[in-house]
Amino acid sequence: MSITPSQSLTVSISVPATSANLGPGFDCLGLALDLRNEVVVSSAGPLLLYNDERPTRYEVAVDGIDADKVPTDRSNLLIGTAETLFRAAGRRPAALAVRMTNRIPVGSGLGSSSSAIVAGLAAANAVVGGGFTERELLRMAVALEGHPDNVAPAMLGGLVLGILPDADAGPAELIVRRMEPPRLSAVVVLPDFWLLTSEARAILPPALSRADAIFNTSRFGLLLHALNGGEYDCLRVAMADRLHQPYRLALIPGATAAYEAAYEAGALGVALSGAGPSLLALTATDQEVIGRAMAGAFAAAGLSSRMWILEPSAEGARVAVGS
Structure with missing residues (x-):
């Protein structure tokens, strides 16, 4: 069963590299850098309920730096991240094609995984109608990554301080403060x-x-x-x-x-x-x-x-x- 007659759109996402910690800012401070991964996501066919028996058909193509290190099946981090949002939204596309152009080296400490998480959430949110706010997407990204120091500047740009929730001492919710980046x-x-x-x-x-x-x-x-x-x-x-x-x-x-x-x-x-x-x-x-x-x-x-x-x-x- 589908929840809309059809859904066909293209989403282009550009996500910056990030450098986390900057020395003493362990797991809480990160800086966006002008090296960007580019992703184009195209959906086709009806928009399905998430629990529909028909699986989403995924196609993934990757080029650019370290392209051979990026999976092109469902184990691709961007696909897994999109699935997380689809599950939360209760709906997903019948087909999704992903073209990734990598400029951030993989496994470098420059936030390649965070770029995939941010791109996956942004693309999936657009595909299902944009129902999640930036704040909600950031919470999802931090939950997937485990800490905010890369995903927050990747999403927001600039120099970003992130503080995780703490059930004992607080805060009750994620705190994020964005600052202008240094002129260096x-x-x-x-x-x-x-x-x-x-x-x-x-x-x-x-x-x-x-x-x-x-x-x-x-x-x-x-x-x-x-x-x-x-x-x-x-x-x-x-x-x-x-x-x-x-x-x-x-x-x-x-x-x-x-x-x-x-x-x-x-x-x-x-x-x-x-x-x-x-x-x-x-x-x-x-x-x-x-x-x-x-x-x-x-x-x-x-x-x-x-x-x-x-x-x-x-x-x-x-x-x-x-x-």
């Missing part, structure tokens, strides 16, 4: 090294000393002040971290040396991008010099690398719907 360039260097997020999480210590907790909270406060107030000379102190970076850098050959090389080349602030293995350096000048310094440190450890010089993006996901 982001030099990203990705070594040819596969680091599982699960491995990067497993290496973290189960507890912090009081001294390390004070270290991180003070740096996080200074980081927000520096990025919002343009006091970029504070970034080297503000982006220091004792919660996750020292442990994760040690997993990646040459990463500690590349981190130091970026500062020696003139970077204002340096951090692992997300869980890595990418390193991100914020700077106003000498982007190529800083990038080559980081790449050279990885090369000395036997790893080739890729480099991007990006700008922070004030714009999040873009969605255009046509028939």
Whole structure:
């Protein structure tokens, strides 16, 4: 049984890359970057009730960077995410064709999975009639990703702080605060090294000393002040971290040396991008010099690398719907 005679439309979605943590902002702070995945989703046939016996016919085509690493069947993250929204809406299309153009490298710490989640929710919401608000879509995205630091800036753009609900201490609902991004360039260097997020999480210590907790909270406060107030000379102190970076850098050959090389080349602030293995350096000048310094440190450890010089993006996901 269908709930509308037919449903045929095309949705174009553009989602930015993101860099999470930025040092001490572990699992709560992220920055959108002007490297974008583009997705075109086309629905056809009747709009079905979700529990209709007829399955949705999916077609997925992927091109661009790391296209061979992206599944083209129902295990594709965008398809799984769309199914989550279809289930919540109680309806789904008879057929859905997805064309993905990847510019965000997979498994890089630049939010490729978050881009798929945000695109999947935006596309599915348009296909079933746009019944979910941006706030509701963000809640879904955070529930799927597990934390807000990538999906929130991917959806909203800019520099975003996200605080998860906590049944004991509050808040009762997700808190998200978007800020304008810094007026700096982001030099990203990705070594040819596969680091599982699960491995990067497993290496973290189960507890912090009081001294390390004070270290991180003070740096996080200074980081927000520096990025919002343009006091970029504070970034080297503000982006220091004792919660996750020292442990994760040690997993990646040459990463500690590349981190130091970026500062020696003139970077204002340096951090692992997300869980890595990418390193991100914020700077106003000498982007190529800083990038080559980081790449050279990885090369000395036997790893080739890729480099991007990006700008922070004030714009999040873009969605255009046509028939």
